[in-house]
Amino acid sequence: MNIYDISKKAGVSIATVSRVLNNSSKVSEQTRRKVLAVMEENSYTPNAFARSLGLNSMHTVGIMCADSSDVYLAQAIYYLERELRNNGYASMLCCTGYQLEEKEKYLQLLLSRNVDAIFFVGSNFVEDTPERNGYLYNAAKKIPVFLLNGHLDAPNIYSVLCDDYQAILDITNEVLRTGSERPIYLYRSLSYSGRRKLAGFTDACLEHGLSFEEERSFLCPVSLDNTRVFLTALEEKGVSFDSVITSDDELAAGAVKYALASGRRVPEELQITGYNNSMFSTCSTPEITSIDNRVEFMCTTAVSLLMQAFQHKNIPAKTVFSGTIIRRQTTRT
Amino acid sequence: MNIYDISKKAGVSIATVSRVLNNSSKVSEQTRRKVLAVMEENSYTPNAFARSLGLNSMHTVGIMCADSSDVYLAQAIYYLERELRNNGYASMLCCTGYQLEEKEKYLQLLLSRNVDAIFFVGSNFVEDTPERNGYLYNAAKKIPVFLLNGHLDAPNIYSVLCDDYQAILDITNEVLRTGSERPIYLYRSLSYSGRRKLAGFTDACLEHGLSFEEERSFLCPVSLDNTRVFLTALEEKGVSFDSVITSDDELAAGAVKYALASGRRVPEELQITGYNNSMFSTCSTPEITSIDNRVEFMCTTAVSLLMQAFQHKNIPAKTVFSGTIIRRQTTRT
Numbered sequence: 001m002n003i004y005d006i007s008k009k010a011g012v013s014i015a016t017v018s019r020v021l022n023n024s025s026k027v028s029e030q031t032r033r034k035v036l037a038v039m040e041e042n043s044y045t046p047n048a049f050a051r052s053l054g055l056n057s058m059h060t061v062g063i064m065c066a067d068s069s070d071v072y073l074a075q076a077i078y079y080l081e082r083e084l085r086n087n088g089y090a091s092m093l094c095c096t097g098y099q100l101e102e103k104e105k106y107l108q109l110l111l112s113r114n115v116d117a118i119f120f121v122g123s124n125f126v127e128d129t130p131e132r133n134g135y136l137y138n139a140a141k142k143i144p145v146f147l148l149n150g151h152l153d154a155p156n157i158y159s160v161l162c163d164d165y166q167a168i169l170d171i172t173n174e175v176l177r178t179g180s181e182r183p184i185y186l187y188r189s190l191s192y193s194g195r196r197k198l199a200g201f202t203d204a205c206l207e208h209g210l211s212f213e214e215e216r217s218f219l220c221p222v223s224l225d226n227t228r229v230f231l232t233a234l235e236e237k238g239v240s241f242d243s244v245i246t247s248d249d250e251l252a253a254g255a256v257k258y259a260l261a262s263g264r265r266v267p268e269e270l271q272i273t274g275y276n277n278s279m280f281s282t283c284s285t286p287e288i289t290s291i292d293n294r295v296e297f298m299c300t301t302a303v304s305l306l307m308q309a310f311q312h313k314n315i316p317a318k319t320v321f322s323g324t325i326i327r328r329q330t331t332r333t
Numbered sequence: 334m335n336i337y338d339i340s341k342k343a344g345v346s347i348a349t350v351s352r353v354l355n356n357s358s359k360v361s362e363q364t365r366r367k368v369l370a371v372m373e374e375n376s377y378t379p380n381a382f383a384r385s386l387g388l389n390s391m392h393t394v395g396i397m398c399a400d401s402s403d404v405y406l407a408q409a410i411y412y413l414e415r416e417l418r419n420n421g422y423a424s425m426l427c428c429t430g431y432q433l434e435e436k437e438k439y440l441q442l443l444l445s446r447n448v449d450a451i452f453f454v455g456s457n458f459v460e461d462t463p464e465r466n467g468y469l470y471n472a473a474k475k476i477p478v479f480l481l482n483g484h485l486d487a488p489n490i491y492s493v494l495c496d497d498y499q500a501i502l503d504i505t506n507e508v509l510r511t512g513s514e515r516p517i518y519l520y521r522s523l524s525y526s527g528r529r530k531l532a533g534f535t536d537a538c539l540e541h542g543l544s545f546e547e548e549r550s551f552l553c554p555v556s557l558d559n560t561r562v563f564l565t566a567l568e569e570k571g572v573s574f575d576s577v578i579t580s581d582d583e584l585a586a587g588a589v590k591y592a593l594a595s596g597r598r599v600p601e602e603l604q605i606t607g608y609n610n611s612m613f614s615t616c617s618t619p620e621i622t623s624i625d626n627r628v629e630f631m632c633t634t635a636v637s638l639l640m641q642a643f644q645h646k647n648i649p650a651k652t653v654f655s656g657t658i659i660r661r662q663t664t665r666t
Contacts, residue, residue: 013346060446071404071407071612090425092424094414094418106418113393113423
């Protein structure tokens with residue numbers, strides 16, 4: 001039951017229903033009573049945010065992600081859509097790619113559809129500078145904005161994220177404790193989450209007294225083959241490493257391919273860790289030790305927070321939860 | 334630019350714009366001219382189907398799939414959303430699961446949002462009996478229905494699909510030609526596409542004079558571990574096999590896990606083939622010979638057909654394209 005159904009049942013225009021919701025004086029008392037009666041009969045609760053804006057809620061939420069075919073993002077979309085639907089909301093999906101200009105354009109598209117809120121999934125939506133984050137601030141002026149695995153401090157922006165810093169710190173510590181002396185770190189981007197992860201790796205190395213005279217972290221091309229080639233080239237350049245910590249299972253799966261191709265025994269001669277606990281970690285042989293960053297929990301929490309916000313409840317601007325190490329065959333114990 | 338923008342710019346209600354689009358006599362000549370002028374100024378082309386139904390098009394297309402986190406379906410969603418957006422349409426996503434009752438319920442949800450068309454992605458949407466397919470026939474009475482990798486012969490239903498029968502026939506033939514004598518076939522469902530694939534396997538075996546006294550095809554639980562356990566149990570029950578043809582890369586990746594665990598050399602003692610050419614086929618070691626069933630081509634073709642239909646062009650009810658064998662390390666040459 002949405003505003004369209006109400007208008008139909010009451011035999012009035014949508015604009016009239018909207019006016020009733022907004023206590024406009026332009027509606028006759030008789031009409032107001034009729035509309036309210038229909039709402040009551042159908043236990044209709046108007047969307048609080050839409051109401052405050054005087055818009056007609058479509059009971060639709062936008063989901064923006066860079067690429068819905070990415071394993072991690074695909075899972076998040078699945079859980080978000082399920083939870084939203086269970087709460088009576090439809091999902092409008094927008095895959096933006098990684099360019100700011102495109103993100104802004106697609107955001108306008110969602111806003112023009114009068115969505116009631118937007119979930120930005122993946123920390124690549126948080127840019128480096130306030131100017132480049134302007135599109136998020138602007139969206140938040142109109143509707144609640146949720147950052148899933150990103151964080152930005154601004155009114156009407158809510159962040160739900162895994163503590164990626166702590167997770168990488170913990171897993172690096174574990175690899176160093178079990179004898180690794182020359183760890184390297186592979187990442188695919190320095191998004192908000194990417195920077196947090198890198199800090200976790202660096203701090204663990206510093207805690208163990210490792211020097212940073214030589215470079216230990218590398219932006220690495222994704223795809224199994226590219227990662228394998230990259231590590232082979234690194235070795236040929238004389239970079240010595242006995243563990244590969246990665247920001248992403250796909251990079252770790254590529255590192256496993258490198259180990260198999262170069263004949264280095266895992267985990268005896270080379271430890272490898274992934275992140276996301278995705279199918280890449282179980283599909284590889286040996287199976288990859290990874291971080292479970294609780295995609296399902298993140299999504300159900302975010303939708304639950306949104307529903308509370310719609311009911312005028314005060315919700316936290318930032319919700320951080322911890323990940324868990326899932327130990328498999330690529331690390332020593 | 335959609336009907337809402339037009340109504341805003343022309344300073345009239347949406348209902349009035351709709352009446353102009355439908356040549357209703359209830360609009361004054363002055364208003365009609367004003368609305369048409371705004372449309373012309375903004376090069377607005379009304380959605381043909383919506384127009385014929387007298388509805389206000391939302392320029393939105395529904396995408397229904399069982400599970401957006403499935404690797405194959407996630408890719409399809411990505412390509413569909415991209416192509417639709419490039420044509421000015423938003424995507425409303427619905428993940429239905431595999432139960433008929435749920436599919437029907439979510440279809441009603443999409444229809445209540447006045448979507449302009451629906452893509453049903455995955456052949457699990459085509460049921461066994463006309464009664465159980467009633468929900469598709471009903472949807473097609475209102476808007477064009479596209480079945481991606483499914484087929485159903487009915488007015489306003491358009492099928493775009495890979496020739497799964499031929500692809501499995503070809504890959505099975507290749508495995509038998511290179512010396513396999515006791516092939517088995519693993520599948521995860523007998524959907525429309527599932528039945529076609531099984532027929533391809535059976536016909537290839539018959540062409541090679543193999544008997545079917547013993548069972549050669551098995552409904553197998555998915556997840557790498559489950560498939561490994563299933564094959565181990567099959568072996569213990571005395572079923573002898575020297576090749577595993579599968580309907581799906583994930584099953585094939587499970588078969589690779591079985592081979593590694595049981596010490597059978599691939600492809601010398603055991604050949605394995607997958608389907609979909611997904612990350613499962615490249616992530617496994619050895620990498621899996623698979624069928625590329627052209628997800629991107631399927632999606633761009635389907636969206637292109639829809640756009641032609643919106644322009645009143647006559648489009649084919651069924652478009653079938655062939656797959657390709659991608660040869661890797663799990664088959665002999």
